[in-house]
Amino acid sequence: MKMMKIAALLAASAVAAPVAAQDLHFPMLNYRTGPYAPGGIPFADGYQDYLTLINERDGGIGGLPIRTTECETAYNTERGVECYESVRGDNPLVIQPLSTGITYQLIPRVTADGIPLHTMGYGRTSAMEGETFPWVFNYPANYWDGASVAINHLLAQNDGSLDGKKIVLVYHNSAYGREPIRTLEILSERLGFEFLPIAVDHPGQEQGSQWLQIRRERPDYVLMWGWGVMNAVAIQEAANIRFPMDHFIGIWWSGSENDVLPVGAGADGYTALTFHGVGTDYPVYSDIQEYVVGRGLAAGAGDQIGSAVYSRGLYAAMLAVEAARTAQELAGHAQITPAEMRAGMEALSISEERLTELGLPGFSAPFDVSCQNHGGSGAAMLQQWDADTQSWSLISDWIEADRELIGELAAEDASVFAQENNITPGCL
Amino acid sequence: MSDTVLFALEAGLNGLTVGIMYSLVALGFVLIFKASGIFNFAQGVMALFAALTLVGFQTGQVPFSHLINAIFGAHVSDFGFTMPAFLAIILTVVVMVLLALLIERLVLKHLVNQEPIILFMATIGLAYFLEGLGDIMWGAEVKRLDVGIPQGMSSWVDETTYNLFGYGFYIDTLSLWALLIAAVLVTGLVVFSQYTKQGRALRAVADDHQAALSVGISLRFIWVLTWSIAGIVALVAGIMWGSKSGVQFSLSLIALKALPVLILGGFTSIPGAIVGGLLIGVGEKLFDFFMQPVIGGATENWFAYMLALVFLLFRPQGLFGERIIERV
Numbered sequence: 001m002k003m004m005k006i007a008a009l010l011a012a013s014a015v016a017a018p019v020a021a022q023d024l025h026f027p028m029l030n031y032r033t034g035p036y037a038p039g040g041i042p043f044a045d046g047y048q049d050y051l052t053l054i055n056e057r058d059g060g061i062g063g064l065p066i067r068t069t070e071c072e073t074a075y076n077t078e079r080g081v082e083c084y085e086s087v088r089g090d091n092p093l094v095i096q097p098l099s100t101g102i103t104y105q106l107i108p109r110v111t112a113d114g115i116p117l118h119t120m121g122y123g124r125t126s127a128m129e130g131e132t133f134p135w136v137f138n139y140p141a142n143y144w145d146g147a148s149v150a151i152n153h154l155l156a157q158n159d160g161s162l163d164g165k166k167i168v169l170v171y172h173n174s175a176y177g178r179e180p181i182r183t184l185e186i187l188s189e190r191l192g193f194e195f196l197p198i199a200v201d202h203p204g205q206e207q208g209s210q211w212l213q214i215r216r217e218r219p220d221y222v223l224m225w226g227w228g229v230m231n232a233v234a235i236q237e238a239a240n241i242r243f244p245m246d247h248f249i250g251i252w253w254s255g256s257e258n259d260v261l262p263v264g265a266g267a268d269g270y271t272a273l274t275f276h277g278v279g280t281d282y283p284v285y286s287d288i289q290e291y292v293v294g295r296g297l298a299a300g301a302g303d304q305i306g307s308a309v310y311s312r313g314l315y316a317a318m319l320a321v322e323a324a325r326t327a328q329e330l331a332g333h334a335q336i337t338p339a340e341m342r343a344g345m346e347a348l349s350i351s352e353e354r355l356t357e358l359g360l361p362g363f364s365a366p367f368d369v370s371c372q373n374h375g376g377s378g379a380a381m382l383q384q385w386d387a388d389t390q391s392w393s394l395i396s397d398w399i400e401a402d403r404e405l406i407g408e409l410a411a412e413d414a415s416v417f418a419q420e421n422n423i424t425p426g427c428l
Numbered sequence: 429m430s431d432t433v434l435f436a437l438e439a440g441l442n443g444l445t446v447g448i449m450y451s452l453v454a455l456g457f458v459l460i461f462k463a464s465g466i467f468n469f470a471q472g473v474m475a476l477f478a479a480l481t482l483v484g485f486q487t488g489q490v491p492f493s494h495l496i497n498a499i500f501g502a503h504v505s506d507f508g509f510t511m512p513a514f515l516a517i518i519l520t521v522v523v524m525v526l527l528a529l530l531i532e533r534l535v536l537k538h539l540v541n542q543e544p545i546i547l548f549m550a551t552i553g554l555a556y557f558l559e560g561l562g563d564i565m566w567g568a569e570v571k572r573l574d575v576g577i578p579q580g581m582s583s584w585v586d587e588t589t590y591n592l593f594g595y596g597f598y599i600d601t602l603s604l605w606a607l608l609i610a611a612v613l614v615t616g617l618v619v620f621s622q623y624t625k626q627g628r629a630l631r632a633v634a635d636d637h638q639a640a641l642s643v644g645i646s647l648r649f650i651w652v653l654t655w656s657i658a659g660i661v662a663l664v665a666g667i668m669w670g671s672k673s674g675v676q677f678s679l680s681l682i683a684l685k686a687l688p689v690l691i692l693g694g695f696t697s698i699p700g701a702i703v704g705g706l707l708i709g710v711g712e713k714l715f716d717f718f719m720q721p722v723i724g725g726a727t728e729n730w731f732a733y734m735l736a737l738v739f740l741l742f743r744p745q746g747l748f749g750e751r752i753i754e755r756v
Binding site for chain 2: 032033034035036037038041173198199200201202203205206208209210212213215216228229232233236239240241242258261262263264266296301302303
C-alpha cells in the first residue's frame with residue numbers, strides 16, 4: 001500500500017511537473033573550504049551579494065529573477081570540473097571558475113558545450129584573442145597586463161628608465177605563477193633591467209631560501225605572483241629582511257587583507273595592483289546595506305563587505321549582469337540562452353557614465369569588448385596598505401599596459417593553440 | 429672567507445633554525461606513535477585547531493558565532509574584551525586536554541585491538557572533523573597571532589657576524605625563540621617521562637602494552653595523557669608557525685614537512701625528531717643554495733622527501749628508530 005502511495009505521488013508529480021521557471025541562471029563555482037578559503041569566501045560573498053541586490057532592488061534583469069547555484073570546488077581542479085559538469089545542463093549563462101587550473105580544463109569543454117567562460121584577472125592570458133577563444137573572456141585585465149602595468153609604474157617612478165635596475169619576481173610555482181615570466185623577460189631585454197625569477201613551491205609556508213637569495217641579490221624592486229599563505233609569508237619575510245615595502249608590488253591576487261593583516265605593522269606600505277576600486281566609498285554599497293544586509297540576505301557571514309576580494313567578486317557579478325542586460329537587448333527577449341549571453345559579453349561596453357549609473361563611479365577603467373578583444377582595457381591601479389588604519393588606498397591613477405606587446409604575445413600563443421586544436425580563428 | 433662560503437654558512441644556519449620548526453611538528457607524531465603505535469594523521473590539523481582556539485581566546489571571539497548568527501539571526505561576533513596571551517594559552521591547553529579526552533572516549537576506546545591501519549584511518553577522519561570544527565567555531569578568515577614572541581632580523585646575529593666576517597647574517601628572531609622553546613619542550617618531556625609516575629607508565633605502555641596492562645596501568649588513561657601532550661606540542665607548533673604566517677587553514681599542511689623528518693629520525697625517538705628536523709632543515713637550505721643556479725629554485729619540498737627516500741633504502745627505521753624484527 002505504502003509503495004502504491006509513493007508510486008502515485010511520483011506519477012502525480014511527473015504529470016504536474018511545472019514548466020521550467022523563467023529565470024537567469026548564474027552558477028557559482030566557489031571555494032569556501034580548504035587552504036585557499038580565505039580568498040574564496042570574500043569573492044563568493046561579493047558575487048552573491050551583488051546578484052541579490054539586483055533581484056531585491058531591480059527585480060532581476062529585464063524582469064527575470066536571477067537564480068544562483070553554488071558548487072564547492074575547494075580550489076581543486078578535479079572538483080571544479082565536476083562542478084561544471086553538474087551545472088552545464090541547467091542553462092548556465094556564464095561560468096566563473098575562480099582558478100587558473102580549472103580554467104585550463106574547462107576551455108575545451110565550454111567551447112564544445114557553447115557556454116561562456118569568464119576568467120577575470122586569471123586563467124589563460126591568450127584567451128583575450130577572441131577569434132581563437134570565442135567562448136572565453138578575461139576582461140578587464142590579465143596577468144601579462146599586470147606585469148606590464150607594474151613595469152610601466154616602475155618606469156614612471158624612475159624617470160622613464162629601468163636601465164641597470166634589478167627586478168626580482170617571487171612566484172607561486174604553478175601555471176598561474178609562471179604566467180608573467182615571458183612578458184617580464186621580454187621587457188627586461190627591451191628596457192635593460194636585470195630580471196630574476198624566484199619560485200616558491202605550494203603552499204609557500206616556508207620561504208627562507210628565497211628571501212635569503214633576495215637579500216643577497218639586493219634587487220631594486222620585487223614583484224610577487226602569489227596566492228594563499230604564500231603572500232603573507234612573503235610579506236613577512238620581506239619585512240624581516242627590511243626590504244622597503246613600497247618597492248614590493250604584488251599582483252591583484254597578492255593584494256587582499258588576508259595577505260597583510262597577519263604581518264601587522266611590518267606590512268605597512270606594501271603595494272599591489274588592482275583593476276577595480278577599493279573600499280566602500282561607492283554608492284552601490286549603500287544599496288547593498290539597504291537591500292541585502294538590511295533584509296538579512298547577505299551572503300556568508302556578512303563580514304566581508306568592502307574587502308579587496310569582496311569588491312572583486314562584486315565587480316565580476318556586475319560585469320555578468322551588464323553582459324546579460326546587453327544580451328537581452330541584442331536578443332530582444334529576456335530569457336536568454338548561453339549563446340546569447342556570449343554575444344552580450346562580446347558586445348559589452350563599460351563606460352564611466354554607466355559605472356556612475358550603477359553606483360560605481362571610477363571603480364573600473366572604461367572598456368569595450370569585441371570579437372577580437374576579449375581582454376578589456378588591461379589597465380590597473382596601485383593600492384597601498386596602511387597598517388594603522390588597516391585599509392588599502394589607491395596611490396595611482398589608471399596605468400595602461402603595453403597592449404602592443406601583450407597583443408603580440410597573445411596572438412603568438414593563440415596561434416599555437418589554434419594549430420594544435422585545428423581551430424580556424426574567426427568571429428562567431 | 430669567500431662570499432660563497434659565507435652565504436652557504438648563512439643558509440646552513442637558517443636551515444638549523446627552520447629545522448627546529450619542523451621538529452616541533454614531528455614531535456607530536458612521535459609522542460603518539462611511541463605510546464600507541466598510531467600514526468596520527470590529524471597532528472597538523474591539531475596544530476591548526478590549537479592556534480585557532482588560542483587566537484579566538486586572545487581576541488575574545490565568540491565560538492560558533494557564524495552558526496549562532498545564521499540560526500538565530502543574531503549579530504554576535506566577540507565578547508568585547510581581549511585576553512592576555514598567557515591566560516589564552518592556559519585555556520587553550522585545557523581545550524586540547526578536553527579534546528584528548530573526547531578523542532579517547534569517542535574514537536580510540538572503540539578501536540582497541542584493531543589493526544594499526546584502522547586506527548590510522550580513524551585519525552584521517554579526525555583530521556577532517558577537526559578542520560571542519562575549527563572552521564565552524566572560529567571562522568575561515570586569516571588571523572594574526574601575536575603572543576609576544578619577537579620577529580624579524582636578529583640585530584645581534586647581524587652585528588656579530590658582520591664584525592667577524594664583514595657580512596651580517598640574517599636569522600629570524602622567531603626561529604631563535606623556536607630553538608629555545610624546543611629545547612625547553614624536549615627537556616620537559618624527558619624529565620616528565622623519566623622522573624614522574626605517569627611518565628614511567630607512559631614508557632611502560634610504549635615498551636609493551638600487555639605487560640603494562642598486567643601491572644595495572646590504565647591504557648585509556650595513558651592514551652588521554654599521550655594525546656594531551658601531543659595536543660600541547662601541537663599548540664606550541666601552531667604558535668610558532670602561526671606567528672610566522674598567520675593562522676589560516678593551510679597551517680595544517682605543515683604536517684607534510686614532518687613526514688620526512690620522521691622517516692629520517694625514526695617514528696619512535698624524540699631526539700630523532702630533533703636531529704631529523706635539523707638534518708632536513710640544513711640539507712634543504714644547502715641543496716637549494718648550491719643547486720638553485722643549476723636546476724632552478726623551489727627544491728625544498730621535494731628535496732626533503734628525496735632525502736627521506738634515500739634513508740628508507742639504507743635505514744628504514746630511521747636514525748634513532750627501533751629496529752623492526754619480524755619473527756617467522
